[in-house]
Amino acid sequence: MTAFSLEPAQLAWCAELRALAAERLRPLAEKGEPGRVNRALVAELGRLGLLGRLFTSGALDLCLMRESLAQACTEAETALALQGLGAHPVHAHGTDAQRARWLPAVSDGTAVAAFALSEPGAGSDAAALELTAHPDGTAHPDGDARWRLTGEKCWxxxxxxxxxxxxFARTTPGAGARGVTAFLLPADRPGLTGRGLDMLAPHPVGALDFDGVPVTADDVLGEVDRGFRVAMGTLNLFRPSVGAFAVGMAQAALDATLAHTARRDAFGGKLRDLQAVAHQVAEMALRTEAARLMVYAAATAYDTGAPDVPGRSAMAKLLATETAQYVVDTAVQLHGARALQRGQLLEHLYREVRAPRIYEGASEVQRGIIAKELYARQEAR
Known part of the structure; x- marks a missing residue:
C-alpha cells in the first residue's frame, strides 16, 4: 500500500516478486547454512532474471526489488543486493574485458561478487584506508603499472x-580520498586469503588478508587514484535501496502485528481493541509509509540525475533503517515472548534489522553527509 505514483505494472511486479520470494526463494533460503554463501539461492535469483536486472534497471526498480523480496525472504534480498554491490563498479567503471569476464556470470548466478571497502581501522571513515598498493618496482616490457596489495579488509x-x-586500496600515501584506487580482484589471486567471522547477521561476513597480492593496470576499475569516486558512486545508488530493504522488513513486521493483534484475545476482547495497542500499530504504519516515500523519492532523484542525490540517499537510508528498528522492536513487544523463539519471523527480523544501521555508512555518518550537503547548498546561494 502506497500513495506514491507507482504505475499499475510496477505494483503488479512487486506482488509477483513477493509471491516468487515466498514460493521459490524462501524454501532455498531455509536450506542454507547461516554464515555461508547460499549458491543455490543465488543461482535461482539468476534463473528468475533478477540478477540481470541489477544492470538494466534504475534506482527505483532496485528499491522495488529489494523491498518486495525483503517482505517474504530477507536472505534472497540480501543475496541479490550483495551481487549488485560487488558487481556495480564493474558494470559502471570496468573495461570491456572486465565486463565480459564477470557480468554474465553474476547475472546468471554462477559467480558471487563482493564489495571490499571496510577495514579494521577504516569503517565509517572510508577515506582512511590502509590497504596499500605498493608499486611492484620491477621492469616490465609492456609498460603496464603493477602493484602488490598488502594489508587487510574486514566485515x-x-x-x-x-x-x-x-x-579499494591506497595507491598514493597521504592523499586521503584522492589517493585510493579500485581494483577488480579474482578470489584465486596468489597471496589473498580470508576467514569467516561469526556475526549476528545470517549472511556470510568475513575478513581478507593481502600478502603482496599482485595487481596490474588491467585490474583497475576506473582511474588510478580515483577509486573513492567509484566507491561513493556505488554507495549513492545502493543507500536508498538499503532503505528499501529496511522498509520491506518493517512492512513484514507490521503485517504480522496486524494479524496477531486482530486475533489475540486479551482483557475480554481482541488485542487491537486496546487503545494503547491500536495507537502503537498506527505509529508503526505511519513511520513505515514515511520511510517508504523518502526511499522512493531518493531513488527517483538518482534516476533523474538530480543534484542533491548524496543528501537524499543519506536521508533515505537513515530514516528507513532507524524506522525499521523501531517497527520490528515494537512488533516484538506486542507479540510478547513468542516472538523471540528461534525460527519465528520476528526473531529473524530482530537479528536482521540491526546491521543496516551500520553498514554502507552508519547512521551517524548519514547525519554528517546530510549536514555537509545542507551547508554546501547554503554557501552556494
Missing amino acids: ISNAPEADFYTV
Missing part, C-alpha cells in the same frame, strides 16, 4: 567465499 559481506572482489 566484508560474502567474504571469504566470493569469486571476485571490488577492492
Whole structure:
C-alpha cells in the first residue's frame, strides 16, 4: 500500500516478486547454512532474471526489488543486493574485458561478487584506508603499472567465499580520498586469503588478508587514484535501496502485528481493541509509509540525475533503517515472548534489522553527509 505514483505494472511486479520470494526463494533460503554463501539461492535469483536486472534497471526498480523480496525472504534480498554491490563498479567503471569476464556470470548466478571497502581501522571513515598498493618496482616490457596489495579488509559481506572482489586500496600515501584506487580482484589471486567471522547477521561476513597480492593496470576499475569516486558512486545508488530493504522488513513486521493483534484475545476482547495497542500499530504504519516515500523519492532523484542525490540517499537510508528498528522492536513487544523463539519471523527480523544501521555508512555518518550537503547548498546561494 502506497500513495506514491507507482504505475499499475510496477505494483503488479512487486506482488509477483513477493509471491516468487515466498514460493521459490524462501524454501532455498531455509536450506542454507547461516554464515555461508547460499549458491543455490543465488543461482535461482539468476534463473528468475533478477540478477540481470541489477544492470538494466534504475534506482527505483532496485528499491522495488529489494523491498518486495525483503517482505517474504530477507536472505534472497540480501543475496541479490550483495551481487549488485560487488558487481556495480564493474558494470559502471570496468573495461570491456572486465565486463565480459564477470557480468554474465553474476547475472546468471554462477559467480558471487563482493564489495571490499571496510577495514579494521577504516569503517565509517572510508577515506582512511590502509590497504596499500605498493608499486611492484620491477621492469616490465609492456609498460603496464603493477602493484602488490598488502594489508587487510574486514566485515566484508560474502567474504571469504566470493569469486571476485571490488577492492579499494591506497595507491598514493597521504592523499586521503584522492589517493585510493579500485581494483577488480579474482578470489584465486596468489597471496589473498580470508576467514569467516561469526556475526549476528545470517549472511556470510568475513575478513581478507593481502600478502603482496599482485595487481596490474588491467585490474583497475576506473582511474588510478580515483577509486573513492567509484566507491561513493556505488554507495549513492545502493543507500536508498538499503532503505528499501529496511522498509520491506518493517512492512513484514507490521503485517504480522496486524494479524496477531486482530486475533489475540486479551482483557475480554481482541488485542487491537486496546487503545494503547491500536495507537502503537498506527505509529508503526505511519513511520513505515514515511520511510517508504523518502526511499522512493531518493531513488527517483538518482534516476533523474538530480543534484542533491548524496543528501537524499543519506536521508533515505537513515530514516528507513532507524524506522525499521523501531517497527520490528515494537512488533516484538506486542507479540510478547513468542516472538523471540528461534525460527519465528520476528526473531529473524530482530537479528536482521540491526546491521543496516551500520553498514554502507552508519547512521551517524548519514547525519554528517546530510549536514555537509545542507551547508554546501547554503554557501552556494
